[in-house]
Amino acid sequence: MLESLYLNLGQHDALSDEEKALLTSTLSIEKYFGVGEDIVVEGSRPTYSTLIIDGLAARYKVLE
Template sequence: MRHFGIQDMTNPLILKLAHRDQLTVEEKQALETAIARVRHVDADEDIVREGTRPAESNLLLEGFAARYKILSNGRRQITAIHVTGDSST
């Protein structure tokens, strides 16, 4: 498991936002202080389960994640793919 420092944690989001807009020093600092905790999620582990309401937003620091829904036949239908720097609620 990789250990992140504050700069590493916010880098994916800051880089993604910097492609669209120029961020001020104050905005970058606000993003750096917004990260409350970091958690490692294993493959096949749900970040948020269907039907629940998350209590916090999530920022993907490394890797990929998929959003899916369970179909009536029990299979999963992928509805979104998230990459490093994406956020979700």
């Protein structure tokens, strides 16, 4: 699951097994989103951080 993150970070500096284990232990919930599904809804106040492992995300605002 985190291999792409390890590869990305590894391009900048070597990651030890201990550091990889620490990253893995910090994940609390694994959640998948479909195409067009909102990760954070406008007006909400999340109390957590989100790490996107694979795919793309964009910020948008609906104008009325």
